Amino acid sequence: MTARFVIACDGWRSPIRQHLQIPVRERRYGCHFVMGDFIDRSGMAEQAHLFFTPDGAVESFPLPGGIRRWIVQTPGPMLVIPRGFISRIVQQRAGLVLDAASQLNHSTFNPQRLDCASLYRGRVILCGDAAHAMSPIGGQGMNVALPMPRCSRNCCPRWSGAQETLRRSWSAMNKNAGAPPGSLRIAPPKACGWGPGQGAPPPGCGM
Ligand SMILES: Cc1cc2nc3c(=O)[nH]c(=O)nc-3n(C[C@H](O)[C@H](O)[C@H](O)COP(=O)(O)OP(=O)(O)OC[C@H]3O[C@@H](n4cnc5c(N)ncnc54)[C@H](O)[C@@H]3O)c2cc1C
Incomplete structure (x- = not known):
């Protein structure tokens, strides 16, 4: 060709x-994140929510089809993501309950x-x-x-x-x-x- x-x-x-x-x-910006998409039962509708805490950030924003993405900052790279990890961190940092059973996927990234x-x-x-x-x-x-x-x-x-x-x-x-x-x-x-x-x-x- x-x-x-x-x-x-x-x-x-x-x-x-x-x-x-x-x-x-x-x-590389030297920070690390784990993100996962959940069936959205948060009641946050079209709103994005950002939480900045001493332990790290939590971000949440809506995706099409009734899905919501949750992103949590981690102190370092994570090679293995334990089941329910994102729900646990969101509860600790933002006080919100995320049903781990409604999580559809997960991945990690570090911005660069x-x-x-x-x-x-x-x-x-x-x-x-x-x-x-x-x-x-x-x-x-x-x-x-x-x-x-x-x-x-x-x-x-x-x-x-x-x-x-x-x-x-x-x-x-x-x-x-x-x-x-x-x-x-x-x-x-x-x-x-x-x-x-x-x-x-x-x-x-x-x-
Ligand atoms: C966690 C995360 C969240 C993001 N969120 C947003 C957001 O909210 N909004 C936004 O605007 N951007 C966002 N981005 C950035 C966005 O994903 C990228 O800027 C965008 O995907 C770049 O598109 P691209 O087509 O240039 O590259 P890519 O999406 O990387 O696509 C390149 C493609 O080329 C293919 N390819 C590579 N080599 C070959 C080959 N030899 N033969 C055939 N195919 C090949 C790859 O498989 C891939 O499919 C995000 C990125 C990340 C990592």
């Missing part, structure tokens, strides 16, 4: 990015951030977590990832105007997001490393 351009959306580990040897800067020295190499463009992983705590990773393929698609047919097109797309994305001053904003491409001298420019690209 041949293609003029490849858009790599293969997640934060991104084998494609590794294959291209694009340098990354990674930062990843920035790439360049968003492309040659005619391969990184998108989504392959290009920029961010802490899931802000709930923004997927939201930032979704517009990127469209942004890249706008650039691909005419590489020579790519930088300007990217800049316009990204500032439109920020405008549409309505981010208040000082809040997290999507960085313009140059700040993300999409600039001269970082990665071989795509053929025909005037950068």
Whole structure:
């Protein structure tokens, strides 16, 4: 198979990015969480609830289909999650009773951030977590990832105007997001490393 351009959306580990040897800067935030989805009998309806306690945080927010996600911070990584662990911690820290029998799944994560020295190499463009992983705590990773393929698609047919097109797309994305001053904003491409001298420019690209 041949293609003029490849858009790599293969997640934060991104084998494609590794294959291209694009340098990354990674930062682990050093905190650990266990999360599980429960059949929602909390009565909290559409509300998210956050509890910050001396023993660690508890987060809770609704998911579609009558499900609610509960996330508890743990002092370190947990390789084995005992049955009923989340319910126990939620009761200790938030005083809420969660029926362990209504738990549907569990998983663990530890937030990290990843920035790439360049968003492309040659005619391969990184998108989504392959290009920029961010802490899931802000709930923004997927939201930032979704517009990127469209942004890249706008650039691909005419590489020579790519930088300007990217800049316009990204500032439109920020405008549409309505981010208040000082809040997290999507960085313009140059700040993300999409600039001269970082990665071989795509053929025909005037950068
Ligand atoms: C605990 C947690 C909670 C989150 N909560 C939110 C939230 O509330 N809101 C939000 O916006 N974001 C959230 N995020 C972030 C969000 O999940 C990611 O930003 C988003 O999934 C990135 O999408 P992606 O397609 O770039 O990568 P991924 O979702 O990682 O998808 C990459 C895909 O590529 C596949 N793949 C990799 N290599 C190959 C290969 N060689 N061949 C074929 N397939 C391959 C992988 O199997 C995977 O399916 C959360 C993340 C975590 C960890």
